Amino acid sequence: MVITLLIEITWVGRGGQGAVTASRLFASAVYRENYWAQSIVFFGAERRGAPVYAYNRLSDKVIKFHHFVNSPDIAIFFDLELLKITKVLQNLKDGGSILLNYSGSLSSIKNIIPKKVKKIGIVDATGIAVELELTIAGLHVINTAMLGALSRILNLPSIDAIQYVIKNNWPGKIGEKNAIAATKAYNNIEITEL
Amino acid sequence: MVITLLIEITWVGRGGQGAVTASRLFASAVYRENYWAQSIVFFGAERRGAPVYAYNRLSDKVIKFHHFVNSPDIAIFFDLELLKITKVLQNLKDGGSILLNYSGSLSSIKNIIPKKVKKIGIVDATGIAVELELTIAGLHVINTAMLGALSRILNLPSIDAIQYVIKNNWPGKIGEKNAIAATKAYNNIEITEL
Amino acid sequence: MTKTIYDELIEREDLVLPGNTSCPGCGSILALRYVLKALGKDTIIVIPASCSSVYQAIFPYSSIKVHIFNTAFASAAAVASGLKHALVAKGYDDVNVLVWGGDGGLIDIGFATVSGAAERNEDIIVAVYDNEAYMNTGIQRSGSTPPGAITTTTYAGKSEEKKPMPYLMLLHGVPYVATASSGYPLDLYQKVKKARNIHGFRFLHIFAPCPPGWRFDDSKTVTVAKLAVETGYWILWEAEQTDHGLNFSISGPSRPYIDPARRKPLEDYLMLQGRFRDISPEKINLIKKYIDNQWEFIKRFLE
Amino acid sequence: MTKTIYDELIEREDLVLPGNTSCPGCGSILALRYVLKALGKDTIIVIPASCSSVYQAIFPYSSIKVHIFNTAFASAAAVASGLKHALVAKGYDDVNVLVWGGDGGLIDIGFATVSGAAERNEDIIVAVYDNEAYMNTGIQRSGSTPPGAITTTTYAGKSEEKKPMPYLMLLHGVPYVATASSGYPLDLYQKVKKARNIHGFRFLHIFAPCPPGWRFDDSKTVTVAKLAVETGYWILWEAEQTDHGLNFSISGPSRPYIDPARRKPLEDYLMLQGRFRDISPEKINLIKKYIDNQWEFIKRFLE
Amino acid sequence: MTQELDHLILPISHPKIGAGGKTGAWRVFRPIIDENKCIKCLLCWIHCPENAIIVKQRDQIPQIDYEYCKGCFVCADVCPKDAIKKIREGI
Amino acid sequence: MTQELDHLILPISHPKIGAGGKTGAWRVFRPIIDENKCIKCLLCWIHCPENAIIVKQRDQIPQIDYEYCKGCFVCADVCPKDAIKKIREGI
Amino acid sequence: MITESKGTVKVITGNAAAAWGARLSRPDVIAAYPITPQTTIVETLARWVDTGELKAHMIRVESEHSAMAAVMGASAAGARTYTATSSQGLLYMAEMISWAAGARTPIVMSVVDRALGPPWNIWSEHTDALMLRDSGWILFWAANNQEVLDSVIQAYKIAEHKEVILPAMVMHDGFILSHTTMPVEIPKQELVDEFLPPYDPPHYVMNPKVSPPITFGNIALPADYVKFRLSIEKAMKNAKKIIKKVAAEFKEFFGRWHGDLVSYYNTEGVDTIVIALGNVAEQVEATIDSSKELKKRAGVVKVRAFRPFPKEEIANIARKVSNIVVIDRDISFGWGGILAGEVRATLHEFRVDTPVYGKIMGIGGDEILPEHIEKSLNEILR
Amino acid sequence: MITESKGTVKVITGNAAAAWGARLSRPDVIAAYPITPQTTIVETLARWVDTGELKAHMIRVESEHSAMAAVMGASAAGARTYTATSSQGLLYMAEMISWAAGARTPIVMSVVDRALGPPWNIWSEHTDALMLRDSGWILFWAANNQEVLDSVIQAYKIAEHKEVILPAMVMHDGFILSHTTMPVEIPKQELVDEFLPPYDPPHYVMNPKVSPPITFGNIALPADYVKFRLSIEKAMKNAKKIIKKVAAEFKEFFGRWHGDLVSYYNTEGVDTIVIALGNVAEQVEATIDSSKELKKRAGVVKVRAFRPFPKEEIANIARKVSNIVVIDRDISFGWGGILAGEVRATLHEFRVDTPVYGKIMGIGGDEILPEHIEKSLNEILR
Numbered sequence A, B: 001m002v003i004t005l006l007i008e009i010t011w012v013g014r015g016g017q018g019a020v021t022a023s024r025l026f027a028s029a030v031y032r033e034n035y036w037a038q039s040i041v042f043f044g045a046e047r048r049g050a051p052v053y054a055y056n057r058l059s060d061k062v063i064k065f066h067h068f069v070n071s072p073d074i075a076i077f078f079d080l081e082l083l084k085i086t087k088v089l090q091n092l093k094d095g096g097s098i099l100l101n102y103s104g105s106l107s108s109i110k111n112i113i114p115k116k117v118k119k120i121g122i123v124d125a126t127g128i129a130v131e132l133e134l135t136i137a138g139l140h141v142i143n144t145a146m147l148g149a150l151s152r153i154l155n156l157p158s159i160d161a162i163q164y165v166i167k168n169n170w171p172g173k174i175g176e177k178n179a180i181a182a183t184k185a186y187n188n189i190e191i192t193e194l
Numbered sequence C, D: 001m002t003k004t005i006y007d008e009l010i011e012r013e014d015l016v017l018p019g020n021t022s023c024p025g026c027g028s029i030l031a032l033r034y035v036l037k038a039l040g041k042d043t044i045i046v047i048p049a050s051c052s053s054v055y056q057a058i059f060p061y062s063s064i065k066v067h068i069f070n071t072a073f074a075s076a077a078a079v080a081s082g083l084k085h086a087l088v089a090k091g092y093d094d095v096n097v098l099v100w101g102g103d104g105g106l107i108d109i110g111f112a113t114v115s116g117a118a119e120r121n122e123d124i125i126v127a128v129y130d131n132e133a134y135m136n137t138g139i140q141r142s143g144s145t146p147p148g149a150i151t152t153t154t155y156a157g158k159s160e161e162k163k164p165m166p167y168l169m170l171l172h173g174v175p176y177v178a179t180a181s182s183g184y185p186l187d188l189y190q191k192v193k194k195a196r197n198i199h200g201f202r203f204l205h206i207f208a209p210c211p212p213g214w215r216f217d218d219s220k221t222v223t224v225a226k227l228a229v230e231t232g233y234w235i236l237w238e239a240e241q242t243d244h245g246l247n248f249s250i251s252g253p254s255r256p257y258i259d260p261a262r263r264k265p266l267e268d269y270l271m272l273q274g275r276f277r278d279i280s281p282e283k284i285n286l287i288k289k290y291i292d293n294q295w296e297f298i299k300r301f302l303e
Numbered sequence E, F: 001m002t003q004e005l006d007h008l009i010l011p012i013s014h015p016k017i018g019a020g021g022k023t024g025a026w027r028v029f030r031p032i033i034d035e036n037k038c039i040k041c042l043l044c045w046i047h048c049p050e051n052a053i054i055v056k057q058r059d060q061i062p063q064i065d066y067e068y069c070k071g072c073f074v075c076a077d078v079c080p081k082d083a084i085k086k087i088r089e090g091i
Numbered sequence G, H: 001m002i003t004e005s006k007g008t009v010k011v012i013t014g015n016a017a018a019a020w021g022a023r024l025s026r027p028d029v030i031a032a033y034p035i036t037p038q039t040t041i042v043e044t045l046a047r048w049v050d051t052g053e054l055k056a057h058m059i060r061v062e063s064e065h066s067a068m069a070a071v072m073g074a075s076a077a078g079a080r081t082y083t084a085t086s087s088q089g090l091l092y093m094a095e096m097i098s099w100a101a102g103a104r105t106p107i108v109m110s111v112v113d114r115a116l117g118p119p120w121n122i123w124s125e126h127t128d129a130l131m132l133r134d135s136g137w138i139l140f141w142a143a144n145n146q147e148v149l150d151s152v153i154q155a156y157k158i159a160e161h162k163e164v165i166l167p168a169m170v171m172h173d174g175f176i177l178s179h180t181t182m183p184v185e186i187p188k189q190e191l192v193d194e195f196l197p198p199y200d201p202p203h204y205v206m207n208p209k210v211s212p213p214i215t216f217g218n219i220a221l222p223a224d225y226v227k228f229r230l231s232i233e234k235a236m237k238n239a240k241k242i243i244k245k246v247a248a249e250f251k252e253f254f255g256r257w258h259g260d261l262v263s264y265y266n267t268e269g270v271d272t273i274v275i276a277l278g279n280v281a282e283q284v285e286a287t288i289d290s291s292k293e294l295k296k297r298a299g300v301v302k303v304r305a306f307r308p309f310p311k312e313e314i315a316n317i318a319r320k321v322s323n324i325v326v327i328d329r330d331i332s333f334g335w336g337g338i339l340a341g342e343v344r345a346t347l348h349e350f351r352v353d354t355p356v357y358g359k360i361m362g363i364g365g366d367e368i369l370p371e372h373i374e375k376s377l378n379e380i381l382r
């Protein structure tokens, strides 16, 4: 490769939803496919429920930058509200993508999606979690589903790599269940090029 | 005055005998007679009974030096043992003086007094303390007697100044008694020019 | 209609504001609501590092409507001592100075500070909300964590016993010591009202369930707190030094459980909480021993 | 002739050497003599800032013939914890690790450290020699100073009560807690011998009169210590956790004084000491209350 | 802060409702009080950790402040009449 | 310390008798055991804070080590037979 | 990409890297107290100890003062020890930090740099660890997660070296490294064992079973005290040599080079050198990489060892250029940037008059963005 | 001789002078913990409080961490406060020292400089206070007992000045001053009252009776945090001006001048300047006085304020001479003398290339004798 590849991602979730874990698993998964990857986290004073940010950079070279991703290539929202209240969308790169956990249809939110967004993926990760009874202490676990969906929208890493890192992270039953969630999301995501 | 006066004194006592207090009272007393004076103390890890050093400098000018007195003009020993075991005598200035609390006679110790000593004062301060029943928690208080004796051997400060600082330091009966001890010592000291 | 405690509660201002940054179902902030209702506006809170230094929300806003001084972890009881002396020196005698801290800050790292303030009988209220671990840093064991509880520093469940803090403070002989619980806000409210009018060092030990830390559903905060009392694990009592000696009493909600037969099985309490999921029978026995010790100790005081 | 305790004492090496730098009549070093006689050579002492960091004498010599690690004031119980873990990790299981510190170091500034080590049930012995003030720095009040005692920071006599340290440690539920006194070396010796063979955290609280600090004649160290026991002010007891629960007993020298009628008047004890010269009747009453509280507490345990 | 006082910029915060933002957005489920079932015992109000239930007088059905209610469902749990329903948010 | 090790000069002390010097010099008065009065109860030995009384076997009159005895007179105070006299030192 | 031959690559946080560094070094005793952002180090080690993956004694102390006290006691008894802290925790143990150096206990401690309160702020700043720069500890800063792991291992070898025998801190930036994952090669245990043999104290061991009784640390008179202190200074001087030696050996063993006292990046033929600590330096390197112009004019000296301070290295490189820029993620109030101060002092001492431009950046976790660095450099280069 | 007009002269120790300085400043709250050689300060104040000579609340805390915490709390509630410590005590309160600066509580603290352990050593050394030089406190060193007293009073006026609002430490050497008596003029209370009006906090008061509720110190994000910190730096800058102003005012009121940020002695027409802190500088002055040759060639800059550091003053005087000698009664291991470092850094920053000769002396109470000073100077002057 001559040209350096650099993909930047921003994850927006809530305390307890596992966005940080997802971002980290993502880094592990892409590293398996021979990319250099970072997962950066912004921890505020959040408690359960408050917005949480995580970032990825991936490249074919070692990355020495250490700052947060400001204008991501793709922004991932764990719920619609987060898309509305955070400023992440504003800073998305021109031509960037969005991945959203949402049970509704694209049309019902189209008006709030800015022009610069070129691709949008919608997946009902909460629905999958409900279906699979993926909960921890009352909270639905949606991060692995989001990972699966990301693999599809980004074409990177393979869903196999995602499966691997999930099962590796949670050996046993829980890993299996989460891997299923990822696959379901990978299959069910609705991707629209805008 | 054109020539600067500088007198240096070393006190050798034991923890609990009040050498430090004596040295400080001396500084206060000479200041009353218009000298600048310092009283410096060496505190080691001593407990009651272990050797303790105090130093004085007095001058007609402000003294800015802050180190210990190494070669005193006069060395004061609160008991004979201290004279023997410490190195103070070695460092006495040539032509310097000694003041010693001792109930014996000069002759019985003359052999341990080096040549350079030109004046020696012997006073039975312990005897005075016993006589006046000057004790604190079982220990005889001899420091005020030594102060009185010093006033005599040094011709400075006046015994009145000594009286004043003693009474000022211990208002009431105790001060009175100590002042008497000082006067007794002032009167009883045996001074020999060698 | 005569004025009930409800009317009083409605009347008195809520000084913990909604829209704060506590977790959903937080037992600690629930308790603070009642502590401040009882103390009222003329209060300064000193808060050491803990969840409560975080659930105030972030600069430039605050969710708590009295003066707060945030301070370093081990220092709160000393800061409060200084504050109180300053207020008195300046002629303001009737301001409540409250320390509001967690078990880590007051029972572990700051224990000497609390004990020192108690020994000096400082005119302050020290309230520990006990969620039985360091929650703000992500659930590490504290001296107040019970045996068997899983934390991020005790993967196999804690081996040691829970430090019997309220009893230690009782022995300090201070004017007022009480235990309370987030599950019994009215009992807590009454105790703080009483404490407010006592002069000298007052200590409150408040049981405060923590959904993420104890791994139970957010909604179960009160249920868990009640089970702690109903199983006899957490005993509500108060002890006031009066001119006639120590006035020690078991508070209403705990009274039925003097009789061991009436206590619910400890397992009911443990089962609800993920932190006890792997607890061994030996460790359950340690907790039972802790319960027995407490009741025995208390009975000695009641005689 | 059967071997008596005297023979045993003569046989066992004295590890506190003469020619040390303690004050004449020091109660602390007297006690240490017996602690070390009982523990023997395979002992490491951790010493926080105190008179005992001084009476060892000055570099390059030492008056104590076991390993000593001198450490910062508040840290001793933690240093000892680390030492012990290291020894065990390195395969040396049978070395005694002893903390030897004053009331300031262990009851005030280092109290959280001691309490933390107790809560973790570290396999160490913590012995406080209680001379009821900070002596090394020249007689300042401590949490353990009794009411009415004059110190250089309480010119009018201390106002507050004495922190009831041994009882606080008892409540920590550790394997062994005992009180002892410089005035009763044999009792002390026996207790340390017992403690030596127990595993886990062991606490000894040793009453240690201090002639310059308490202002009494050097020769009266033992007399004063005995009067403390005979007036009921200082109670000798021990408490061992056994499989059958807590074994609490009042030690021989104190047994007669369970009966208040047999106690000598407190004033006999106070009178001997210059520090109480200006004590007010109210403060005497505070001390009496302290005595009563102790006996009451103990009686509860004995029942 | 005025220019003159820029040596005194201080970490001082001021109390306000919603200091942590509109925490209602944290909810995944919404609690809804069934006015027919409610007996106005006020237990829900007493136990709401967020102080997000509004009661102005004794004899009133409590009102949930949805701007700030975090959806913990302590209220539902303590309700003696099972009068608080749980419905999923944002669908 | 060897030259090579001058980065390891350590504050390590070694035990010895008389580490604080010949503390016998601290005495103002000297305790003397009256062998006639002594009943060998060893109480003086037991209570000597300085450990300056020497007893090698059970049935022996204690010996005071005057090099180190500081003259506190605890021994005299505990002696049941008043067998320890006090005389002024150094006269 | 990292070669996998000498270990396994995992994508882990800086804190996990620190924990791995400690684990591979086989500490006998660990004592630590949680504080954000260090906490996950303690948690990870506690888990490994509980699962048996790490055979060490873990003391779950009640404060940082006690954490340092406990590892010091353990080290004095001959154990290899590890602890970690941040910010307030570091200052809370300040007294024991200074004591541990005087006790010559070669403890290794990770410090996850974080700003000091008030107000509470949990993000990165180097002032915390720099405040302990007089304490007699060797101070390292790591630039990335791999260096975190590698530096912990190196730190043991240096600290315990018989010509050194001093405790060492290894710093990494809170969150920026501590909570950021990146690929890290975890060396094989056998290799580490070979590189780092068990600790064999050359000076003293608090253990009656192995040595006759000694008393450590009783009062010393001034003349003696001076010798002990100058002996620490001598050990620091030795440490310079040993740090270099160990870095070279490490390279031989593991194939990685992070620099020794410092590392140089693009310093040939440029007229400007940026000096910064650890991760800040790496951010500058990346910034320079991203700009052709900068690449022509500016290089980086990454300071790995702040104590002993690399005076000669800095003086030598400074002689060759016309500008020195120092970026401080710290501030000493009433003085300025701490690193800049020491660089200036060094240049004055070595009679180098290259001007030094000091920039304070990144306080309290404020981001040091490439554009900020570029702007600063351009101001000077212009 | 001191003129007696504005007060009474007593022959007292440095600690008594500190206690008098505090007493005359009418503190509302005192909290302190004993430690040699500071103890007699606490004892004296405790006695005065008990006898009623001083109307203040005295909190007899259980540790230094709590001492600083208590005075900080008191200051936050609007009280004038005083505390004192030394050595281990200073490090034990390090966390709170840094907190108090962030809290902008204008506490005045005496620090009686003493060496750090192990081994135990109770004698003078400046490393203890210098270790807190990044903490946001104003740092003064006093040269003699009169200056101790006068500096405590000045420190209040400076610390509480509305353009400053920072805490201040006043250092004096353990034993050398703390336990040495010399004549000291104790100014009349009325005069001090006029010079130093009651503390009137311009920024905040923790008291619900005087202000609506505020929350001090909850979490702040990086961008905000930076502002608070730079604001402290600004206050330090202001402090330079205010220190000068207050010293001048003090002279007007009481007729005494100890210098402001620095003082100059025999600096006209000489080719060599010795720079040292407080009492060490005075010892050098006396040494120079005692030698005709030295008097011709060497002068002294006594550094009174180490924070804010007197950069301009030092640069200016350095420009005029050909040698600078810095005597440090301190050591930063792996670096060297702390004062020398900052002097060098300052000269480099101000492009002054006068060489600086650093001497470390007087560690752990080792005496700085006139002959040592002379010898060092002669080596350089030769």
Ligand SMILES: Cc1ncc(C[n+]2csc(CCOP(=O)(O)OP(=O)(O)O)c2C)c(N)n1
Pocket: C049, C050, C051, C052, C072, C073, C074, C101, C102, C103, C104, C105, C106, C131, C132, C133, C134, C135, C136, C137, C142, G033, G034, G035, G036, G064, G088, G089, G092
């Ligand atoms: C000296 C110091 N050590 C550690 C920390 C990190 N810390 C902040 S909060 C906390 C735990 C608090 O636990 P607790 O007091 O029980 O309160 P909770 O978080 O449970 O509310 C810790 C360890 C700190 N801020 N300061």
Ligand SMILES: Cc1ncc(C[n+]2csc(CCOP(=O)(O)OP(=O)(O)O)c2C)c(N)n1
Pocket: D049, D050, D051, D052, D072, D073, D074, D101, D102, D103, D104, D105, D106, D131, D132, D133, D134, D135, D136, D137, D142, H033, H034, H035, H036, H064, H088, H089, H092
């Ligand atoms: C952090 C710290 N604060 C204060 C001191 C000073 N100091 C040394 S010993 C001591 C008093 C010790 O009192 P205690 O523990 O009762 O022992 P004692 O002197 O009575 O034997 C004090 C305050 C210190 N060394 N370290």
Ligand code: SF4
Pocket: A047, C021, C022, C023, C024, C025, C026, C027, C028, C029, C051, C055, C131, C135, C136, C209, C210, C211, C212, C213
């Ligand atoms: S972690 Fe627990 S205690 Fe802390 S805010 Fe959340 S619920 Fe409350």
Ligand code: SF4
Pocket: B047, D021, D022, D023, D024, D025, D026, D027, D028, D029, D051, D055, D131, D135, D136, D209, D210, D211, D212, D213
């Ligand atoms: S001051 Fe008291 S405790 Fe300290 S050595 Fe002297 S007698 Fe013993």
Ligand code: SF4
Pocket: E033, E034, E037, E038, E039, E040, E041, E042, E043, E044, E045, E062, E075, E078, E079, E080, E081, E082, E083, E084
């Ligand atoms: S708890 Fe239920 S019944 Fe009671 S007031 Fe609330 S909603 Fe109504």
Ligand code: SF4
Pocket: C025, E031, E047, E048, E049, E050, E051, E052, E053, E064, E065, E068, E069, E070, E071, E072, E073, E074, E075, E076
């Ligand atoms: S769900 Fe929780 S926050 Fe919402 S009203 Fe009910 S109790 Fe309050």
Ligand code: SF4
Pocket: F033, F037, F038, F039, F040, F041, F042, F043, F044, F045, F062, F075, F078, F079, F080, F081, F082, F083, F084
């Ligand atoms: S105490 Fe008296 S009687 Fe007993 S052995 Fe000693 S001298 Fe003899």
Ligand code: SF4
Pocket: D025, F031, F047, F048, F049, F050, F051, F052, F053, F064, F065, F068, F069, F070, F071, F072, F073, F074, F075, F076
């Ligand atoms: S006087 Fe004191 S030191 Fe001497 S032998 Fe008797 S008890 Fe021992």
Ligand SMILES: [Mg+2]
Pocket: C102, C103, C104, C129, C130, C131, C132, C133, C134, C135, C142
């Ligand atoms: Mg907690």
Ligand SMILES: [Mg+2]
Pocket: D102, D103, D104, D129, D130, D131, D132, D133, D134, D135, D142
């Ligand atoms: Mg004591």
